[in-house]
Amino acid sequence: MVPNFENTAKAFALKSDLELKKAYWLFSLIGQPGLARWGSWLTKIMLEAHLPIEGLIKKTVFHQFCGGISEQDCFPVIENLQSKNVFSVLDYSVEGKADEIAFDHACDRIASVLVSASHHPAIPFGVFKPTGLGPIDLFELKSQGSLLNPVQEQAWQRVVDRFDRLCGLAAENSIPLLIDAEESWMQDSADQLVLEMMRKYNQGTTIVYQTIQAYRWDRKQYAEMLCETGRQEGFKIGVKLVRGAYMEKENQRAAALGIKSPICPTKEATDQNFDEIAQILMSNAEFCAVFLGTHNEESTIKVTQLMEQQGMDKSDSRVWFAQLFGMSDHISFNLSDLGYKVAKYLPFGPVREVMPYLMRRAAENTSVAGQTSRELSLLAAEMRRRKL
Ligand SMILES: Cc1cc2nc3c(=O)[nH]c(=O)nc-3n(C[C@H](O)[C@H](O)[C@H](O)COP(=O)(O)OP(=O)(O)OC[C@H]3O[C@@H](n4cnc5c(N)ncnc54)[C@H](O)[C@@H]3O)c2cc1C
Structure with missing residues (x-):
């Protein structure tokens, strides 16, 4: 059965009339666009300027x-989502701080x-x-294969240790x-490190999940390589599959450097890459688990069909569907109602420090054609339905 994402009563059941209007x-x-920018x-x-606008x-x-602001604050929201069978992924979303103290602090927060x-x-x-755990420049140097000086080598070792601490803790507590x-x-060195973590901690169960961005035209081959490695070496592969959030930055950089952009030439090509x-990943489900981070209805439906073709139960925990908190509730709550595994990324942190995250959301809702108008038309439909 194809999920029906038009059911706004289910999509917005947790929202009061006032919250809908807001x-x-x-x-x-x-x-x-102008206003958002x-x-x-x-x-x-x-x-x-420290003007009092936080409220x-x-x-x-x-x-x-x-x-x-804190994990504690999130608990009522988490319980509310849980009442509709939607799970939460607490995302400590403080961005942009880039010194050793901030990296250690972020590592402690994520561990907690x-x-x-x-x-x-x-x-x-x-x-x-x-x-969040190490300087982007260092990831970049490692990705280029540059030789690090002794100070950089030590800094990289601290990054490896932070990754290992968190992945080890996740394994100890059985939390993927x-x-x-x-x-x-910067991604090659991060991918390499995550692969090492999968080798170490994904023996028997899937603890560590790598992220693949389907807007990169080279990622299909990468996904095949990843599956082959897991199959040959006998460890589990976990993949969070997304389209990718840095398209404009990537294209601008490639143009400035006069190199081929790593991004697919069209939206259709990205969509096709995502589905392929x-x-x-799904055809290797015996050792591969997938977490789909997407607000795209067609791709979501295609995966539910793949599950059906492979005889997988809707509640099979090798396939998770996830959306960001505050967006695409029509997908999350209609899927969860049918019994699929669904999660919301739930960001938290001090208002001032999550601003870069919030600004990215505003930019995303402005630049992703159709996303905002889809949200608006669903909210309007639900307001009309309630009036009737
Ligand atoms: C739970 C969750 C976790 C996420 N984690 C990450 C993460 O770790 N890393 C990350 O980078 N992003 C992440 N994202 C964001 C994600 O990559 C997308 O930016 C966002 O979800 C929009 O894509 P979509 O699949 O939802 O929907 P759609 O609206 O169908 O697709 C929009 C996306 O398509 C691509 N696109 C748009 N126009 C073009 C074009 N002309 N040419 C080629 N491609 C184009 C871009 O990637 C754009 O973001 C996450 C999203 C979710 C929901």
């Missing part, structure tokens, strides 16, 4: 897209989330971003751990 107002605002810029300036941000974009997740059945995964993917020019990679 969400509609917010998406209308961020759907206007200037609003983000102005917010940054006002925060830097306003907290009640609006923060409330829509984040679970709270992993431990609390192990006591909370509604939190089935941990997550982290590679550049998703490792985000970022810019292509999903197919590769």
